[in-house]
Amino acid sequence: MATTKEKKRKSNKPPDGSGWSRRTMLKASAAAGVVTMLTSRKSLLAQSIPTQPPDCTPQPTNSPATTPFVQALPIPPSATPTILNPFPTLQADTALGEAARANHQDWTQFFPLVQYSISVQPCMHQFHPQIPSTYCWGYNGIYPGPTFLNVYGVPIVVRFYNNLPVDNIGFGDNNHTTHMHNGHTASESDGFAGDYWSPGLFKDHHYPNVYAGFNSIPPLGDPLEAQHTYWYHDHRHSFTAGNNYRGINGMYLMYDDVDTGSEAAGQGPQALCLPGGYGVYDIPLNFTDKLFCADGQMYATAPDTIPAGDKFIVNGAIQPYFNVFTRKYRFRFLNSGPARIWTFNLYDNNGNAQPMTVVTTDGNLLPSPVEIIPSSSQPTLQGLTVYVSQRYDVIIDFTNAIPGTSWYLTNVAAQFVGNAAEPEPAPGVNIDNVVMAFNVTGPPPSPDLSQVPAVLTTLPNITTPLANLFATRIWNFNDFVAGAEGDPASPTTKVFNINGLTFDPNRPDALIQQGSSETWLIRNRFPGTGWTHPVHIHLEEGRVLDRRNINANPTTGALISINSEGVPPLEQGRRDVYPIVPGDEVLIFLQFRDWFGKYMIHCHNLGHEDNLMLTRWDVTTGPSSTVTSPTYSDGTPNTGNGEPNAGAQPNLTPAITLLSQLPASYETTKLNRPGVKGSKKGVKA
Amino acid sequence: MNRRDFFTCHVADKSRPAASLGPGYYSNGLFTTHENKKVRFYDDLIKGKISIINFMFTSCDKYCPRSIVCLTKLQDLLGDHLGRDMFMYSFSLKPDEDTPAQLAAYAKSNGARPGWLFLTGSEYDLTSIRFKLFRLDDPLMDFSLDVHASMLRIINDNNSHWASWVLPDPPRLIREAVSWVEPTKPFKVRVRENAELQAQIDRESAITAPKWAQFKRACGWTERTAKYENPAGMKKLQALLQARA
Numbered sequence: 038m039a040t041t042k043e044k045k046r047k048s049n050k051p052p053d054g055s056g057w058s059r060r061t062m063l064k065a066s067a068a069a070g071v072v073t074m075l076t077s078r079k080s081l082l083a084q085s086i087p088t089q090p091p092d093c094t095p096q097p098t099n100s101p102a103t104t105p106f107v108q109a110l111p112i113p114p115s116a117t118p119t120i121l122n123p124f125p126t127l128q129a130d131t132a133l134g135e136a137a138r139a140n141h142q143d144w145t146q147f148f149p150l151v152q153y154s155i156s157v158q159p160c161m162h163q164f165h166p167q168i169p170s171t172y173c174w175g176y177n178g179i180y181p182g183p184t185f186l187n188v189y190g191v192p193i194v195v196r197f198y199n200n201l202p203v204d205n206i207g208f209g210d211n212n213h214t215t216h217m218h219n220g221h222t223a224s225e226s227d228g229f230a231g232d233y234w235s236p237g238l239f240k241d242h243h244y245p246n247v248y249a250g251f252n253s254i255p256p257l258g259d260p261l262e263a264q265h266t267y268w269y270h271d272h273r274h275s276f277t278a279g280n281n282y283r284g285i286n287g288m289y290l291m292y293d294d295v296d297t298g299s300e301a302a303g304q305g306p307q308a309l310c311l312p313g314g315y316g317v318y319d320i321p322l323n324f325t326d327k328l329f330c331a332d333g334q335m336y337a338t339a340p341d342t343i344p345a346g347d348k349f350i351v352n353g354a355i356q357p358y359f360n361v362f363t364r365k366y367r368f369r370f371l372n373s374g375p376a377r378i379w380t381f382n383l384y385d386n387n388g389n390a391q392p393m394t395v396v397t398t399d400g401n402l403l404p405s406p407v408e409i410i411p412s413s414s415q416p417t418l419q420g421l422t423v424y425v426s427q428r429y430d431v432i433i434d435f436t437n438a439i440p441g442t443s444w445y446l447t448n449v450a451a452q453f454v455g456n457a458a459e460p461e462p463a464p465g466v467n468i469d470n471v472v473m474a475f476n477v478t479g480p481p482p483s484p485d486l487s488q489v490p491a492v493l494t495t496l497p498n499i500t501t502p503l504a505n506l507f508a509t510r511i512w513n514f515n516d517f518v519a520g521a522e523g524d525p526a527s528p529t530t531k532v533f534n535i536n537g538l539t540f541d542p543n544r545p546d547a548l549i550q551q552g553s554s555e556t557w558l559i560r561n562r563f564p565g566t567g568w569t570h571p572v573h574i575h576l577e578e579g580r581v582l583d584r585r586n587i588n589a590n591p592t593t594g595a596l597i598s599i600n601s602e603g604v605p606p607l608e609q610g611r612r613d614v615y616p617i618v619p620g621d622e623v624l625i626f627l628q629f630r631d632w633f634g635k636y637m638i639h640c641h642n643l644g645h646e647d648n649l650m651l652t653r654w655d656v657t658t659g660p661s662s663t664v665t666s667p668t669y670s671d672g673t674p675n676t677g678n679g680e681p682n683a684g685a686q687p688n689l690t691p692a693i694t695l696l697s698q699l700p701a702s703y704e705t706t707k708l709n710r711p712g713v714k715g716s717k718k719g720v721k722a
Numbered sequence: 723m724n725r726r727d728f729f730t731c732h733v734a735d736k737s738r739p740a741a742s743l744g745p746g747y748y749s750n751g752l753f754t755t756h757e758n759k760k761v762r763f764y765d766d767l768i769k770g771k772i773s774i775i776n777f778m779f780t781s782c783d784k785y786c787p788r789s790i791v792c793l794t795k796l797q798d799l800l801g802d803h804l805g806r807d808m809f810m811y812s813f814s815l816k817p818d819e820d821t822p823a824q825l826a827a828y829a830k831s832n833g834a835r836p837g838w839l840f841l842t843g844s845e846y847d848l849t850s851i852r853f854k855l856f857r858l859d860d861p862l863m864d865f866s867l868d869v870h871a872s873m874l875r876i877i878n879d880n881n882s883h884w885a886s887w888v889l890p891d892p893p894r895l896i897r898e899a900v901s902w903v904e905p906t907k908p909f910k911v912r913v914r915e916n917a918e919l920q921a922q923i924d925r926e927s928a929i930t931a932p933k934w935a936q937f938k939r940a941c942g943w944t945e946r947t948a949k950y951e952n953p954a955g956m957k958k959l960q961a962l963l964q965a966r967a
Contacts, residue, residue, distance in 0.1 A: 091740065091741055092743060092882060094743050094744060094746055094747050095746055095747065096747075114966075115963060115966040117963075118963070129920055131916055131917055131920045134913075136916060137916050137917075137919040137920035137922075137923055138920075138923065139923050139926075139927050140927065140931070142934075150956070151956075151959065186959070186962045186963060186966065187959070188955045188958045188959045188962065189955070190952050190954075190955040191952055191955040191956060191958075191959050203906040203909075204881075204905070204906070205881070206741040206881045206882050206883070207741070207881075207882045207883070208882075208884070210883075210902060211906060212902075234916070235906065235907075235912045235916075236906065236909075237909050237912070237913075238912070238913075238916060252938070252941070252943040253941070253943070275885060275886070275899070275902070276902075292958070292962065297958075298962055299961075299965075314965060315962070315965070315966050316966060338743065338747075338882075338884070516863070531872050531888045532858065532863065532869060532872060532873065532888065539888050539891065541891075541892065541895060551934075551937060552941065567860050567862065568860070633930070633934045647886075648886070648888070649887075649888060657930075657933075658933045658934060658936070658937040659937075
């Protein structure tokens, strides 16, 4: 062992000129007590790789029947740091098998002492004891992938090995890229949908774990920009649904001095003391749905026909139970797709609704906790609606629950349980709607020190950037509308388009100057179409300034009137996913700070994004662009006057509007800006 | 599907690729090509091939022309694959209007090369495959002829890989999508392509990186180059990881 170590040490001079040798690194991490483990790629692959069975045919009508609550909720293990070999470098180490990428930005400043090695590889997973194991793909060969536990101010690097099979069959694609959703991450580590790498190669993603605005706000950014619950997932474009359905996703949690992950007393006045301890009182809940063949294989065929599943799955288990003490818990709800919109409620053993207290939205602390209960006077708070990729941290207080009884988390839509004459677990609670059960065991072994303060955070002050907006950029998320030819908002037949365009990884549709601020108007303009688009924007979280209902001609989309609905309670904080139902539009505020390069805005319904409902935009040195597509993909400048060739994109209306040029109906906007009418209700600072 | 088709769909066929979903999935209806040949959907068009499938109709003057121009450029990019292991199939959305003779004239006027077939058949068979391959589960979309003028499916029966794209779009993007259903290239080739991609990224970075650095200097953002030390943070992380262990 010692000799191997010696050899490795000699061959591991860091070529990045950072002055950090592997030895110092070992010392540094050993001093900090981080477990160091030399993991070579070989040992990771030493586990037997399952071979892929053929897809079952014909398509199953229903999954096999399963008995509810026979398995405990699995808790994904936390990821374990290692020392990477070959050592991570500023430049892509293509000679040693790293996938091509631009140099890491701010690599020296945020040099990653903590390193992880993750293998994306085939696996077997049993979703229920009554269904045989199914072939799957997962991070480190497990589903869900290991959970990353992180602290703000401790940068990390994760090496993602693509060990997917070269001879795979059926749905999904063996090219892979990982997006850490929605990290404040440099472009080359962001998992851009076009930057996938093939089996046998690896790529280092640098996660600096730093607050946004670190370049302009000393020291190292604004702590109010903290985000706590992230997830990381496959983002290979055109195959994201298939690859996520196969199981390539996991969670990534961040802690700091406010959200410490511990409820112990004496952490200082700023500590929130929310229920803490990963896997103990701080529990990830990764929701998805799948359809299974009779032999237990998960069923799907083509990239964008991933079926609606008829089994509700939490952390990889169908209808599990979770044992709880009579105390408070923090559950981190994640909708990992592919397409289902969940609406959750909580019922006790008597069928009485119990409150769920939301403390974060997409991982961002709310100013104050928001309670979800069916009797709420606010329609949006009568159930917790979670669109694909949204996260909600929810406090559930079992203090008054009766030991020996169970509480039930339900979804508004039913699943297929399949057993004959299943009784109601609680009065009025249908077993088909129950996602999971909480079995109340008894009092906790130690007193519950956790708190849910009435004030959780204040929101970053955006008055100054709002006064210095560059412009409002309009993103029309359109489905094809018959007869829309000639309508600039929907000039093509493309089924899922953004401003009439579909994804081209080499074509930025907006150039945005570093450090600037914009408001973005995201529209699902045609009320006649049936699809909701949960729109996700990479790089920074946004603030919802207004939500509006569009009254438009259902065929042509011509605007008749627009009615402001204000900002719903769950959108008062910071978000990174903005769902728009047909006929809805949302006005958000965004900043573009710190990193340069390519990012995306896209629909996070995985089927829609696989149908190319993605747009690349770039952060540049400026100036910001004023038309949707500054250049065609063949490099010809888009003058807005026509198309360079028949195969390329059609003519486009400028998609950016100076605020002063917005139609009169937009003047009711609630912007707290001097000179704008109707800005009485300022944006909360 | 008539009774005879039912049997051809479900009888095991050793000539079928092991990974194929087979005629039971794709259906095996009878179609007529613009060359007036009778073909079965699975047996003659899909089995063992890479198929690039779209829907059109010859009298479509609204959306189809641009799509067809795009496909004519694609057939050039496919080179000698077309007609050998890759085939393009354009199915009629209006079988009443589109006779084989009509389709033949259309194929000729668009310069279709051998390997690109224009097909028509019964309304039932056409709708069956349209719903199998292009269904969006939305009646507005699924019954609109216009919607389907923009959709393209790429299927490799040998490994059951599918890809899709939209029309019209730059043909090189569609050619790339076709490559995704092809078998994974040998590792050596992929390593070479990776090096080429890196060289391209380096060329682009040589232009952008100095600009970024200049912008940062102009903003007064100085990059910290001191040794990175955050013992307090490391201690917290250690506590989190140990609590978990």
